[in-house]
Amino acid sequence: MKNIRLWKSFSDIDESYIEEAAPPEQRRIKIIGNKNAGKWGILAASFALAIIVGGELIHRGEISQNDVQYADRIWPVKEVPAPNGQEEIAPERKWEELTISEQYGQFEFRKSSYSTRVSEVKREHIGDFLENIVLESYDEAGIPYTKSAAVFEIKGISEECAVAVQFQGTDQYYAYVNVDYRAENLGDFIGDLNLKENIQFGSVWYHWQSPEGDYSRIEFVDLEDDMVWEILLEDTTISQVEDTEEMMLIDIMSISLDIPILGYENIGLGITEDGYLATNILDTGKVFYIGEEKAQEFVDYVLQNCTGYEIVYITDMEVKE
Amino acid sequence: MEDREIVELYWERSETAISETKKKYERYCYSIAYHILYNREDSEECVNDTYIRAWNAIPPHRPGRLSVFLGKITRNLAIDCYEKIRTIKRGKGQAELILDELQECIPFSDNTEKITEDIVLKDALDAFLSILPQETRKLFVRRYWYASSIKEIAKDFRISESKVKMQLLRTRNQLRVFLEKEGIEI
Numbered sequence: 001m002k003n004i005r006l007w008k009s010f011s012d013i014d015e016s017y018i019e020e021a022a023p024p025e026q027r028r029i030k031i032i033g034n035k036n037a038g039k040w041g042i043l044a045a046s047f048a049l050a051i052i053v054g055g056e057l058i059h060r061g062e063i064s065q066n067d068v069q070y071a072d073r074i075w076p077v078k079e080v081p082a083p084n085g086q087e088e089i090a091p092e093r094k095w096e097e098l099t100i101s102e103q104y105g106q107f108e109f110r111k112s113s114y115s116t117r118v119s120e121v122k123r124e125h126i127g128d129f130l131e132n133i134v135l136e137s138y139d140e141a142g143i144p145y146t147k148s149a150a151v152f153e154i155k156g157i158s159e160e161c162a163v164a165v166q167f168q169g170t171d172q173y174y175a176y177v178n179v180d181y182r183a184e185n186l187g188d189f190i191g192d193l194n195l196k197e198n199i200q201f202g203s204v205w206y207h208w209q210s211p212e213g214d215y216s217r218i219e220f221v222d223l224e225d226d227m228v229w230e231i232l233l234e235d236t237t238i239s240q241v242e243d244t245e246e247m248m249l250i251d252i253m254s255i256s257l258d259i260p261i262l263g264y265e266n267i268g269l270g271i272t273e274d275g276y277l278a279t280n281i282l283d284t285g286k287v288f289y290i291g292e293e294k295a296q297e298f299v300d301y302v303l304q305n306c307t308g309y310e311i312v313y314i315t316d317m318e319v320k321e
Numbered sequence: 322m323e324d325r326e327i328v329e330l331y332w333e334r335s336e337t338a339i340s341e342t343k344k345k346y347e348r349y350c351y352s353i354a355y356h357i358l359y360n361r362e363d364s365e366e367c368v369n370d371t372y373i374r375a376w377n378a379i380p381p382h383r384p385g386r387l388s389v390f391l392g393k394i395t396r397n398l399a400i401d402c403y404e405k406i407r408t409i410k411r412g413k414g415q416a417e418l419i420l421d422e423l424q425e426c427i428p429f430s431d432n433t434e435k436i437t438e439d440i441v442l443k444d445a446l447d448a449f450l451s452i453l454p455q456e457t458r459k460l461f462v463r464r465y466w467y468a469s470s471i472k473e474i475a476k477d478f479r480i481s482e483s484k485v486k487m488q489l490l491r492t493r494n495q496l497r498v499f500l501e502k503e504g505i506e507i
Contacts (some may be wrong), residue, residue, distance in 0.1 A: 002424075002427045005442075005507055008397070009443055013466065134355065251481075
């Protein structure tokens with residue numbers, strides 16, 4: 001097979017290319033070996049004061065904050081434990097180890113495909129009964145299984161977006177979302193998901209490039225929800241962008257958000273420089289064009305009014321020292 | 322423990338070399354294998370075999386970058402394992418997707434007898450990678466050396482998944498044209 005030969009040939013490429021492309025968890029191993037090097041790589045090298053302060057922080061090995069000055073920007077440093085990379089590659093579990101909503105991960109309902117959120121929906125959020133269905137699935141050996149279940153509305157949320165499923169013989173209700181859902185416009189999207197009630201905004205994340213060319217991740221923590229609604233979500237008439245497959249969406253800022261009723265935690269609402277609003281609510285990309293002016297207005301609002309911290313990840317070893 | 326100290330342990334034929342390697346690089350090697358195989362048992366086996374291969378190779382070898390040295394072994398073992406099992410069942414990991422994508426890079430040829438030697442192919446890949454902008458190269462190597470998923474790459478590079486796909490598509494096309502110009506036969 002020619003493609004396998006080509007794939008294998010990559011094994012012997014120049015080692016420096018392999019090293020420079022290493023995933024974050026591997027790059028963090030390097031930081032353990034040379035703690036200051038990792039920190040200095042993030043900070044702007046020309047600011048001696050910042051480097052010394054940062055070095056002391058790591059030496060103390062505690063989560064703390066300190067001012068770092070970049071040209072005309074000043075953001076305190078917030079050191080946070082690095083996420084555990086192993087979590088991203090959880091081993092495959094066997095059929096009997098899965099919860100029932102994981103075993104039956106998706107089903108077709110009224111000509112749309114619904115996927116499990118795994119999360120439970122509280123009984124008080126369950127609306128009208130919609131239909132009885134039979135879900136089909138396969139275990140790792142390819143053995144087929146079926147399970148009867150009842151589909152219910154989730155109060156306030158359109159069945160075109162999400163439904164709750166109660167499997168026969170159980171008391172729980174599980175959230176399933178329609179990954180094919182498309183809104184006519186932003187207003188429908190907000191209304192169908194009852195986002196005014198269901199969404200919770202968190203931090204704003206900003207990818208800032210210093211004059212020296214280094215990238216830093218800045219977290220702004222005191223975003224006012226009203227400003228998101230006023231600046232980004234005000235014009236409810238704008239249409240959802242039809243074809244996003246070939247789009248280059250590069251966020252300048254993104255807002256983390258939760259939708260607890262559907263089990264979403266820390267997903268995103270991104271704002272691009274060229275005026276697009278993009279989100280992965282309902283598991284697939286949804287894009288709306290709000291215009292460059294609105295995008296810039298939001299960026300200006302955040303930079304001028306919110307409290308920012310430069311995020312620096314440190315390893316467990318650095319925390320313990 | 323520093324890499325050079327671990328390599329010294331191998332040279333001293335101390336079995337501590339294995340335990341120190343495991344302590345420092347088990348997760349890294351497992352991640353490489355798992356991305357290709359998407360199977361816990363097979364991935365663990367590849368990682369365990371990696372230690373044996375390293376034990377047999379050092380000495381006489383003295384790797385400059387231990388992480389890359391181990392990663393290469395794991396990667397090769399995982400691809401070999403993948404080749405064995407793919408006839409039995411279709412993989413759920415990145416391997417099938419990557420192979421489909423790399424099919425696009427194969428230069429058009431009607432000469433099935435003239436196959437480029439491994440060393441020439443390796444040099445051509447290095448030459449191609451050297452002319453890419455650094456970010457493009459990193460992204461390309463993350464996909465085709467580390468077998469990282471599009472989603473992981475998008476997250477780590479802080480770009481959209483569609484941009485990752487587009488960038489990879491362009492780079493694959495560039496690679497095919499480059500290999501054709503170089504007269505490479507695969």
